[in-house]
Amino acid sequence: MMTKLAEVCRHIRSKNAGPYWVTFDLFFDGPENFTRYSDHPALGPALMQRLFGADPALVQRYPVPRLNMLKISYARTAAQGGMVERDMHCGQQFVRLLDVELD
Template identity: 55%
Template structure:
């Protein structure tokens, strides 16, 4: 199987305000982007499972001119809350590095 980390040159996550996280998937090149950007594993329902959120709240942007997919989802707890474990949201992408892609 092909993993997300096999087809992206860079994957990052970051805050999108105190209540949201955004993940950026920078594909290796436009051809790889065309092949994998619309994989079933990168649909809202599947991403919601990975981050344990309601699928109706996952927002996806497909940016072919940048060979990038961006998606945002709500944090379980607000940034800076007493149970916060990743203040900047910079470690949230790790759980999808081994996400298996299909076409």
């Protein structure tokens, strides 16, 4: 059975990072899972492209080992607050990450 991201994180959140960026914070449930999964290829730019239409060249990753946290940010395809915006603050975007398979 495949390990899912939601099984190795104690908290996952998403938010806007200004009008042009979206950020995900993945708080792993301990240093072991942070070390094992924070640099996992399944959490790379290709995932952000597949799930959110992000340009892989504009995906940024920021590991924060003392918090067992990985921050992943990508440039929005359109500025925040557009006419067809469905989640202006990006607070619900993390849901797509919960079932990402890691192993």
